[in-house]
Amino acid sequence: MLNWLEAKRRIYTRVSVRALQLGFKKYRGMTPLEYIRGVRLESVNLALSDPLNLMTPKELALKAGFTNYYLFSKYFYQRYGSSPDKIREHVKLQSPVIDNKS
Numbered sequence: 795m796l797n798w799l800e801a802k803r804r805i806y807t808r809v810s811v812r813a814l815q816l817g818f819k820k821y822r823g824m825t826p827l828e829y830i831r832g833v834r835l836e837s838v839n840l841a842l843s844d845p846l847n848l849m850t851p852k853e854l855a856l857k858a859g860f861t862n863y864y865l866f867s868k869y870f871y872q873r874y875g876s877s878p879d880k881i882r883e884h885v886k887l888q889s890p891v892i893d894n895k896s
Contacts, residue, residue: 845889
């Protein structure tokens, strides 16, 4: 039995999942899953680079939709050549101390 989203996709696109994946890969050079993963990784990287963002790398990964922190860290390292924790530490060291007492 088709789930609701699969049935709706078939109505609107009239193509199979496999045809959709192949077409996406042909024009984007990556699968839809790889594209979505890249968008999620980029959102975490941007947040980690923001010295005002106080969320931990694990919290940011969960917020972006990653449920397995180990896999997230692996994908992050493959893409950026550094761990999310090291990126966060580097940003903290480069940022001026913000004084909230004024």
